[in-house]
Amino acid sequence: MAKKKKPIIDVDIHERATYYDLVPYLDNPWAKYITDADWTQEKHLPYPIMGIDGLDRADAKSPDGRPAGNSLSFLQEQLLDGVGHEYGILTSAMDPSPSSMHGFYGMAEALAPALNDYEIENWLDKDDRLYGSVHIAAQNPQAAVREIERVGDHPKMVQILLPIDRTPWGDPYYHPIFEAAERHNLMIAMHHNEPPSYYGNYPRYFVEWHSVMPNTHMVQISSMIFNGVFEKYPNLKLMMLEAGFIYAPALMRKMDTQYKYLRHEVPWITEMPSETMKKHVKFSTQPVDELSKEEFEQFVELMGSDEMVCFSTDYPHWDYDSPHNALPKLDKDLEDKVFAENARSFYPKLQAVGGKVPL
Amino acid sequence: MAKKKKPIIDVDIHERATYYDLVPYLDNPWAKYITDADWTQEKHLPYPIMGIDGLDRADAKSPDGRPAGNSLSFLQEQLLDGVGHEYGILTSAMDPSPSSMHGFYGMAEALAPALNDYEIENWLDKDDRLYGSVHIAAQNPQAAVREIERVGDHPKMVQILLPIDRTPWGDPYYHPIFEAAERHNLMIAMHHNEPPSYYGNYPRYFVEWHSVMPNTHMVQISSMIFNGVFEKYPNLKLMMLEAGFIYAPALMRKMDTQYKYLRHEVPWITEMPSETMKKHVKFSTQPVDELSKEEFEQFVELMGSDEMVCFSTDYPHWDYDSPHNALPKLDKDLEDKVFAENARSFYPKLQAVGGKVPL
Secondary structure (H helix, E strand, O other): OOOOOOOOEEEEEOOOOOHHHHHHHOOOOHHHHHHOOOOOOOOOOOOOOOEOEEOEOHHHOOOOOOOOOOOHHHHHHHHHHHHHOOEEEEOOOOOOOHHHOOOOHHHHHHHHHHHHHHHHHHHHOOOOOEEEEEOOOOOOHHHHHHHHHHHOOOOOEEEEEEEEOOOOOOOHHHHHHHHHHHHOOOEEEEEEOOOOOEOOEOOOOHHHHHHOHHHHHHHHHHHHHHOOHHHHOOOOOEEEEOOOOOOHHHHHHHHHHHHHHHHHHOOOOOOOHHHHHHHHEEEEOOOOOOOOHHHHHHHHHHHOOOOOEEOOOOOOEOOOOOOOOOOOOOOHHHHHHHHHHHHHHHOOOHHHHOOOOOO | OOOOOOOOEEEEEOOOOOHHHHHHHOOOOHHHHHHOOOOOOOOOOOOOOOEOEEOEOHHHOOOOOOOOOOOHHHHHHHHHHHHHOOEEEEOOOOOOOHHHOOOOHHHHHHHHHHHHHHHHHHOHHHOOOEEEEEOOOOOOHHHHHHHHHHHOOOOOEEEEEEEEOOOOOOOHHHHHHHHHHHHOOOEEEEEEOOOOOEOOEOOOOHHHHHHOHHHHHHHHHHHHHHOOHHHHOOOOOEEEEOOOOOOHHHHHHHHHHHHHHHHHHOOOOOOOHHHHHHHHEEEEOOOOOOOOHHHHHHHHHHHOOOOOEEOOOOOOEOOOOOOOOOOOOOOHHHHHHHHHHHHHHHOOOHHHHOOOOOO
16 A cells, blocks of 8 residues: 555554463463463453454454454554554553453453553564553552553553443542553543443443444543543543544533533532543544544534544454545645644654654 | 513423322322322432522422422413413423332332323313323333323323433333334433433532433434334334433434444344434433534534424423523524424424414
């Protein structure tokens, strides 16, 4: 594929770590659980998996048969070189991630450092274009903070990853994580990873889950804002991954209107929620909704800022978005912002290392 | 207040029935539970109630001290005459409504007919402008269908009311209700009535609940559409009450995009979800988000139809919207549609009786 001139920063790439990949980074008993006990804890989905290769692009399996996203050289060939990335932010495809393990907390606390070490050694240290996410066992904020202290200053660690599932992250119990994030100049990225439970019910169909995906993101934004996280940690920023951005204009207005009615309930809030969102929250595009150029611009206009949307591919998942044809052709200024500049300003560390830019 | 010339059809008025009001319409043991056992089942909210008169407008309490919405004559004076309604659709403020009782199903099945009889005798028969909702105990679809058969043909019963709380109503278990609705030319109205449970957690603040209110509505629309309700019952229509309308454009696009990816999962769907929504779903305005005229028009344009939005006051609740100042001044054609014509076409029975139009 011809390399395009436009800079592309991709804020959501799922490099895959299998549990076996992490064995060299684990002490016992954790390593032993994986090898001797054949420990797996795959997340149960209540649906058949939809793609012809499960949740992955069938063509993203590497030539040597490893699962999609597990081979750096094939990811370089197919994505970084093939598509033409300036930078890519790794968000991992280990399922469940340590923070989304609803049981076995001790294992979660062991897996997080192993996953970080694996990521640094096998991905971040081997390609200047790749930046990483700090994985933590957020269930235990003390352990999480220890891990942030350990790897948070790595020059290529740009954010802390939190799953969007059962926990409303604005809860003060988790604020030490945000305090540590701010101390280490790390952003917060959030990514859903299980179907939303609606009063204990799963949606009956996968298509329902994906249609209401933004709901869980809305709950998290609302939780972060009304619990005063951005007042307490004014340098903290939030990247919402993989629910698109077109739900934001309605959420911004709804929060503003309700805040005007009910501000006496949350007296620590010092500005309109939509203003907080403009300063602190960004949205990745994938899975991008089908929008004409005019519609794309209308939704951005209704957000009141063209600096909130960041391109992502979600590689190597089944619903991957190509930067070359998933979005409508935008005007140069907006295109530059969406495809690179909004992410560049969000992640100050991106500029600190200097990548092997393949343009 | 001067009466305006514009016709106003208000699709969400909460007339209040206390449990004691229903005693004359109940047999024993149900009447006895209320009188002798002092039976109440108020819904527990995890928040202090925000208005100075709880959830109601303080000035909506009637002069004789009855709770807001409990006196027809005061509702006529303050709302129907005072504001200038052509028609108002009653949706009740009995809390919990029969369909939202999560226990004591026998009582729910007894309360529903009592509430309907009370509504007909005390409200619908006494003011030509008022139309009503059939209350059912939807937990038991057989009992629900019996009640729809009993009162569904009343000329002033225009819809069946379903609560938005724990049940995703698209589930086939409830389809007999929709079949009965269609048989009696009744629409379906849905109204939330408890905070959304997010994986078992309530939002920590009332302002969070109200900010993510549209989420539960989105779940219900998605559930109704992907479970094929509108394919099975092509004359059925859905009125979504009290979460506004500006969340709809994003939902329509998200559902369309996901349907294109995943249509093999729901082969009974025969058209794009956004098209189904345009034909079958309407949204009440209250609590209207603060929108300029241009923004109001932009959101309507992004819905692809100006026939989906219907004005509502939510009288007598604390966040009541006046038809005379809550919305921006719209162009005549859109104003007519929002304030009356969209509701008029949605509810064919409205024209059958002939109201005492106070214009």
